[in-house]
Amino acid sequence: MAVVNDSILFNPNISFKNHVSAAPILPRGFSCNIGRKFNFKYCNLRTKAQVAEVQVKTLHDLRLGFDVVSEEELREKGFLGMRKTKMVCTIGPACCSEEDLEKLALGGMNVARLNMCHNTREWHRDVVRKIKRLNDEKGFCVSVMIDTEGSQIHVVDHRAPSSVKAEEDSVWLFTAKKFEGSRPFTVQANYAGFSEGIEVGDELVIDGGMATFEVIEKVGNDLRCKCTDPGLFLPRAKFSFWRNGKLVERNYGLPTLSKKDWDDIEFGIAEGVDFIAMSFVCDADSVRHLKEYLSAKSSKFIRVLAKIENLESLQKLEEIVKASDGIMVARGDLGVEIPLEQIPTVQEDITHVCRQLNKPVIVASQLLESMVEYPTPTRAEVADVSEAVRQYADALMLSGESAIGPYGQKAISVLRMTSSRMELWSREENQQSALHPRQLAVSLPDRIAEQICNCAVEMANNLGVDAIFVYTKHGHMASLLSRNRPYPPIFAFTNDDSTRMALNLQWGVIPLLVDLSDDMEDNIAKTIDLIKKKGMMKYGDAVLVVSDLTPAHVTSTAFQSIQVKTII
Ligand SMILES: Nc1ncnc2c1ncn2[C@@H]1O[C@H](COP(=O)(O)OP(=O)(O)OP(=O)(O)O)[C@@H](O)[C@H]1O
Ligand SMILES: CC(=O)C(=O)O
Ligand SMILES: [K+]
Ligand SMILES: [Mg+2]
DSSP: OOBOOHHHHTOTTSOGGGOGGGGGGOOTTHHHHHSSOOOOTTSBOOSHHHHHHHHHHHHHHHTTOOOHHHHHHHHHHTTTTSOOSEEEEEOOGGGOSHHHHHHHHHTTOOEEEEETTSSOHHHHHHHHHHHHHHHHHHOOOOEEEEEOOOOOOOEEEOOSSSOEEEOTTOEEEEEOSOOSSOOTTEEEESSGGGGTTOOTTOEEEETTTTEEEEEEEEETTEEEEEEEEOEEEOTTEEEEEEETTEEOOOOOOOOSSOHHHHHHHHHHHHHTOSEEEETTOOSHHHHHHHHHHHHHHOSSOOEEEEEEOSHHHHHTHHHHHHHSSEEEEEHHHHHHHSOGGGHHHHHHHHHHHHHHTTOOEEEESSTTGGGGTSSSOOHHHHHHHHHHHHTTOSEEEESHHHHTOTTHHHHHHHHHHHHHHHHHHHHHTTOGGGOOOOOOOOSHHHHHHHHHHHHHHHHHHHHTOSEEEEEOSSSHHHHHHHHTOOSSOEEEEESOHHHHHHHTTSTTEEEEEOOOOSOHHHHHHHHHHHHHHTTOSOTTOEEEEEEOSOOTTOOSSOOOEEEEEEOO
């Protein structure tokens, strides 16, 4: 074995290139990956084989490295100052260049969302590849999510490029028949059966209240409607029907995933995306079906997020949460099916259920809607973002703000600053211990893991440790810790890339890809040592270490532990 002194190897101040003979072993992308150069000058390398060994060891050790954004944040703000709430950005024409994607990544984007409703598959492929390239070459850690189109039956379009006003008492024709260009007082529904079961006298509501109509006549499948509450038709407006103050629920018998969605899913598998967000989920079966399909067809573990955006999914919330790998509160479409004033409480209920059932939850849509047009948010929008953070949502999502707005980077910085502020307040006000976690586990080993995580977080908070370290294969322990929303950040060391990318969505978790050995003590020593040598921990700092990986020397029993390590 070549004699490699780690402290020299990882000394960031000395240039690798000082040592000419070692230069050829620089792995591709080495210096970009980590953003610094390494020195082999003092390494006692004699033979080619030794050089090769060092190369392997270097690569392995390298993988203990942080993503560049977390590393920078830790250096700048210290452990407690690290942001806990994750950020998802929808990628669209306004932010799809490599340069713009990099700016969003630097701004703290954890997950990039691609809405398959829009644009071509080639366009999406290009974006996915750019993101992966940024990760590989510049050391970011941005996960990729595709969001299915679903059978979106309740969309109408007036076919004009911008919005059109509906005046009081004006009469409009809603038709599924296609027509070119725009026609006065005519809007086109995207689904032929849109008027099935609808009666004269029913109310037609646009975009959750943007405008309201009364159905005054049914002509074949077309509806003639009179505007009772004037307002705007936006392009691709969403609509719903109401009778006696209640939503007219209609079952069109359409599958949650259309033929196009399945093609998009194949695309997601081929491109190795990390998450598939399933639109208009109605039951747990469809989620389970997709998960089974993915585990058979994809070599990578792709996580399935169920979007709660209609009444049916709300009625079956718990079973859907249990079946999925995470949830999105899709307030855009949800606001079409439930009265707007119910959105805040429904959001709080969903985030609470997700945390109890230990599934990550994203709060989405219109968080900073005015920033699609203006460079500054409204006070009310900032309050809405703060409320989602106060509820301990795992992640916040930008839609049009990043996809089409000119102020995407500003919007992400508003999310970042607002969440950091609210997280600090919650900590100072001691809000974090408020959850009384429901016991989830059934088997004894699982119950032990759950209890260990609950107690570990209580200990970490009471002791005021700087960080929690957890060593995890599939991310389960890390998410159980996250569920308790600890004060210090959770560094989750995993040797599984898909686990790392999935943990990106979880509150307070900083996922790191490492090569875990069978020897747990060695893993712990190695990781602490490295972080210390990177100058990120100093004398007196304390970490609480949680592990459930059985060390090599223990053969007959599982070994789960909490240890507190103080840097000496
Ligand atoms: N890939 C894209 N190409 C072009 N425009 C896009 C793209 N992605 C998003 N947009 C634009 O950004 C707006 C907001 O995006 P988003 O995907 O969040 O829409 P949404 O209607 O809220 O989502 P959903 O259709 O899933 O309910 C869209 O209305 C669309 O105009
Ligand atoms: C995000 C989404 O699909 C919605 O809000 O409807
Ligand atoms: K969608
Ligand atoms: Mg939606």
